[in-house]
Amino acid sequence: MIISLPIADRPRSYAFYQEALGLKPVGDELHEDGLPEPLQFALGEGVNLMLIPTGGFGWVLGDQPAAPPGQSECILSLHVDSTDAVDALAAKAVAAGAVQVTAPTRKPWAYLATFTDPDGHLWMVETA
Numbered sequence: 031m032i033i034s035l036p037i038a039d040r041p042r043s044y045a046f047y048q049e050a051l052g053l054k055p056v057g058d059e060l061h062e063d064g065l066p067e068p069l070q071f072a073l074g075e076g077v078n079l080m081l082i083p084t085g086g087f088g089w090v091l092g093d094q095p096a097a098p099p100g101q102s103e104c105i106l107s108l109h110v111d112s113t114d115a116v117d118a119l120a121a122k123a124v125a126a127g128a129v130q131v132t133a134p135t136r137k138p139w140a141y142l143a144t145f146t147d148p149d150g151h152l153w154m155v156e157t158a
Contacts, residue, residue, distance in 0.1 A: 033073070033106070034080045036087035036096060037149045040065055042127070043081050046148050047071050050126035051108065051119070053079070102152040105144070110157050113141045119155045120145060128153070 037043040044065050047053045053071035056078055061067035069081045087096065097103045110116055117134050120143035124130050128145040131152065135142065142156035 031077045032070070032080050033077070034082050034087070034090075035149065035151050036084045037069075037081045038084055039148070040069060040081070040083060042148055044069060046126050046128070047079070047081070050123040050128060050147075051153075099150045102150075105152050105154050107154045107156060110155055112157055116141055116143055116155050116157055119143075123147075123153070123155075 040061075040063055044055070048055070048071075053073070055066045056070040056072050057066040057068065059067055061069075070078045071081075073079050082090070108119070110119060113134070120130070120134055123145050127148045130143070130145050132142070132144040140156040140158060142154055144152060144154045146152055
């Protein structure tokens with residue numbers, strides 16, 4: 031399974047996903063910018079995140095509209111093992127360029143924090 035997101039800046043996104051979320055890039059073939067092509071990160075066994083420049087993403091969508099910046103159609107969630115890990119990952123993401131949406135907080139169903147990546151995609155990090 032591949033989850034694809036549109037991005038504006040390959041180097042910025044490449045750095046963010048490694049530094050903030052600790053994701054490992056997938057693939058050996060390099061683009062002219064020196065980054066893997068296609069730009070993918072492993073999320074889990076058999077699941078990758080592919081980051082597609084906005085122009086290419088639009089080509090794939092055809093006439094189907096994409097969500098405008100600031101409007102989220104989904105929440106990308108990461109489960110971690112502790113409240114300390116939620117706090118640490120949320121802080122690391124903000125330090126790497128994320129925008130905090132919800133500070134780490136306890137909800138009835140989980141301890142969580144939300145932030146947007148540099149392209150405005152909404153991420154939630156949570157634990158029980």
